Amino acid sequence: MLFGLVTVGFFLMMVGRNPATVYSGMLVSAFGDGFALSETLVAATPVLFCALAVSISTRVGLLNIGVEGQMLAGACGATFVALHLPAQTAPLPMLALMCLCACLCGAAWSAIPALLKVYLQVNETIVSLLLNYVAALLIDFLIHGPWQDPESTSWPQTQAFPPGAELLHLEGSRVHLGLPMAVLTGCLLALFWSSTVAGYKSRVIGQSSETAYYAHYPVKRYLVAAMLLSGAVAALAGFSQVSAIEGRLRSGLSPGYGYSGLLVCFLSRQNPIVMILVSIFFGGFLSGADSLQLSEKLPFATVNIMQGAIFLFLLGSEKFFKTAATKGSQGQVVEKAVG
Amino acid sequence: MSDTVPFYIAVAAGMIRCSTPVLLASVGECITEKAGVMNLGLEGIMLAGALSAVMVSCHTHSIALSLMIAVITGLALSFLLAVMCLKFEANQVASGIALTIFLSGITAYFGGDYVGKSITSISAVKIPLLSDLPVFGSVLFEQDVLVYFCFIVVPLAHWLIYHGRFGLALRSVGQDPRSAAAAGINVMRVRLTAMLIGGALAALAGAYLSLVYAQGWVENITAGRGWIAVGLVMFAGWSPWRALAGSYLFGLAVSLQLRMQAAGSDISPYLLGMLPYFLVISVMAVSSLLCRGKIQGQPAALGIPYSEQN
Numbered sequence: 212m213l214f215g216l217v218t219v220g221f222f223l224m225m226v227g228r229n230p231a232t233v234y235s236g237m238l239v240s241a242f243g244d245g246f247a248l249s250e251t252l253v254a255a256t257p258v259l260f261c262a263l264a265v266s267i268s269t270r271v272g273l274l275n276i277g278v279e280g281q282m283l284a285g286a287c288g289a290t291f292v293a294l295h296l297p298a299q300t301a302p303l304p305m306l307a308l309m310c311l312c313a314c315l316c317g318a319a320w321s322a323i324p325a326l327l328k329v330y331l332q333v334n335e336t337i338v339s340l341l342l343n344y345v346a347a348l349l350i351d352f353l354i355h356g357p358w359q360d361p362e363s364t365s366w367p368q369t370q371a372f373p374p375g376a377e378l379l380h381l382e383g384s385r386v387h388l389g390l391p392m393a394v395l396t397g398c399l400l401a402l403f404w405s406s407t408v409a410g411y412k413s414r415v416i417g418q419s420s421e422t423a424y425y426a427h428y429p430v431k432r433y434l435v436a437a438m439l440l441s442g443a444v445a446a447l448a449g450f451s452q453v454s455a456i457e458g459r460l461r462s463g464l465s466p467g468y469g470y471s472g473l474l475v476c477f478l479s480r481q482n483p484i485v486m487i488l489v490s491i492f493f494g495g496f497l498s499g500a501d502s503l504q505l506s507e508k509l510p511f512a513t514v515n516i517m518q519g520a521i522f523l524f525l526l527g528s529e530k531f532f533k534t535a536a537t538k539g540s541q542g543q544v545v546e547k548a549v550g
Numbered sequence: 551m552s553d554t555v556p557f558y559i560a561v562a563a564g565m566i567r568c569s570t571p572v573l574l575a576s577v578g579e580c581i582t583e584k585a586g587v588m589n590l591g592l593e594g595i596m597l598a599g600a601l602s603a604v605m606v607s608c609h610t611h612s613i614a615l616s617l618m619i620a621v622i623t624g625l626a627l628s629f630l631l632a633v634m635c636l637k638f639e640a641n642q643v644a645s646g647i648a649l650t651i652f653l654s655g656i657t658a659y660f661g662g663d664y665v666g667k668s669i670t671s672i673s674a675v676k677i678p679l680l681s682d683l684p685v686f687g688s689v690l691f692e693q694d695v696l697v698y699f700c701f702i703v704v705p706l707a708h709w710l711i712y713h714g715r716f717g718l719a720l721r722s723v724g725q726d727p728r729s730a731a732a733a734g735i736n737v738m739r740v741r742l743t744a745m746l747i748g749g750a751l752a753a754l755a756g757a758y759l760s761l762v763y764a765q766g767w768v769e770n771i772t773a774g775r776g777w778i779a780v781g782l783v784m785f786a787g788w789s790p791w792r793a794l795a796g797s798y799l800f801g802l803a804v805s806l807q808l809r810m811q812a813a814g815s816d817i818s819p820y821l822l823g824m825l826p827y828f829l830v831i832s833v834m835a836v837s838s839l840l841c842r843g844k845i846q847g848q849p850a851a852l853g854i855p856y857s858e859q860n
Contacts, residue, residue, distance in 0.1 A: 276647065327838075333784070334834075336590075337777055337834070338831050342827070348824050349820070352818050352821050356818050356820075467651075470651055473647065474648075510659060510662060512654075512659040515651055515652070516659060519648055519656075522644075522652070523648045523652060526644055527638045527640055527645075528638075
């Protein structure tokens with residue numbers, strides 16, 4: 212991680228920026244004051260949802276990189292409800308239906324790679340990745356076509372949602388109910404994996420599908436269920452974004468939250484509780500980079516450069532961590548034996 | 551191509567052109583994966599190849615030089631990925647994706663200045679005699695140099711994988727690296743070579759996209775073609791000839807979509823744009839169905855890092 216930041220620092224120097232000011236600028240605009248912190252939490256919310264979604268799939272040994280697309284599909288689902296229910300609908304049923312429809316859409320989106328994987332052994336990573344592009348095109352189609360705001364034909368976006376479709380906000384900031392929802396999802400997942408039979412079985416499947424097969428676990432059912440759940444959780448990110456932040460569906464909904472989520476999932480070693488903290492860090496990263504666009508005139512692409520660099524170094528260093536970890540556990544065994 | 555050309559010939563010629571980048575990338579990936587390494591940085595390497603070609607073409611106006619620089623970029627980047635996957639035994643899927651995220655950032659950053667710049671693109675070369683053939687002549691032999699290169703590269707790749715000393719080493723390394731090592735093959739060197747070939751071809755594919763296909767740089771120019779190439783390799787059962795068939799199928803979908811758009815079809819361009827992606831997904835599914843789940847030609851050690859210690 213540190214290596215990654217240092218490399219990006221060199222890169223910044225190369226293009227004639229002072230890395231120290233850039234990083235400190237990011238830090239200030241990420242955690243500097245109340246407003247900065249709230250923006251950080253806003254950006255952390257979808258990242259956390261996506262990270263949790265990825266971890267659900269990696270837990271059973273699949274890699275769902277389609278969270279970006281599932282999130283967009285979820286946003287479409289939520290938008291469908293918001294636009295088609297009568298505008299006077301009370302907030303509670305409206306939001307509940309939006310949420311439900313988003314989850315269904317996200318799960319449907321991830322069902323494609325899931326079923327192809329389980330029944331035809333088609334690589335789920337590639338299929339889910341390709342579906343990301345399809346989802347982005349789907350949104351483009353909807354906002355240029357059937358769902359385009361009739362009042363502003365020049366802007367490709369839907370009508371603004373009715374007030375009842377807006378997720379509850381913290382007073383005076385953009386922090387919304389999505390954050391506690393995401394944290395709750397994380398805690399539930401942690402609980403599920405650590406203390407239920409189904410959670411244990413999915414871990415076994417992830418680590419050795421052969422063992423699971425010989426133990427007569429319903430492997431296929433678990434894989435499909437995990438992918439569907441993963442899609443549904445990713446869709447929650449889309450739902451909370453359109454409902455609480457955007458208030459309508461438009462393109463450019465996500466600057467790659469799905470990919471950030473992937474990185475967060477790997478960084479936290481699939482531990483949902485750690486994921487909450489790392490997501491907040493990444494939220495700071497994203498919102499900090501956002502304000503850098505204005506202050507330092509650095510394009511948003513810099514975020515991808517930093518994320519990619521950190522990711523690469525993380526993966527490269529894993530071997531050393533592994534050796535250190537095995538040494539550590541061997542040490543413990545030895546100590547126990549001696550004690 | 552003038553407007554008097556019949557529709558089907560225009561579509562067929564477009565098919566050849568649209569399939570070329572995917573074809574180059576997937577043939578390269580066939581070789582890489584046969585050695586047991588997955589290069590999922592393909593998308594990123596294509597992006598980098600595309601941008602570097604545009605940069606060089608902008609400043610020097612030399613096609614040969616820009617292609618060369620693109621290939622060098624591809625070699626360097628696949629070497630980087632090889633260090634990650636071979637030396638540090640990192641997860642191949644994740645490192646490829648990480649590399650792609652990184653390169654999509656880098657290319658978007660440095661490419662900003664080159665958007666809309668005019669470049670020297672590669673022009674079509676008519677092959678005498680052959681281009682006078684009816685139908686096939688104008689479809690196959692009024693193309694540019696890189697298309698002709700494709701015609702050579704597929705049989706060459708097939709020969710490289712299935713014949714000769716290197717092919718044997720390549721396949722054994724992909725099948726069972728430990729036995730290969732016991733037989734005196736340098737696993738790392740074979741895998742590195744395979745990755746370098748794949749990376750060079752991917753960068754060339756990117757250069758084709760920017761120099762011929764789009765004739766300039768646009769952000770995220772590949773639009774998922776790298777992933778499509780990876781998908782086609784699986785469809786192709788790791789055979790360059792079948793990758794050719796898959797790429798032409800993909801090219802046909804894209805070409806049809808473009809022609810229909812140009813002809814003023816009522817269907818939304820966004821919906822038409824989904825067609826190639828769905829095509830690749832369904833083609834992967836159908837080929838898997840035909841093989842009854844048991845995919846033939848899959849290297850047994852695909853994606854598994856090899857370490858010399860144990």
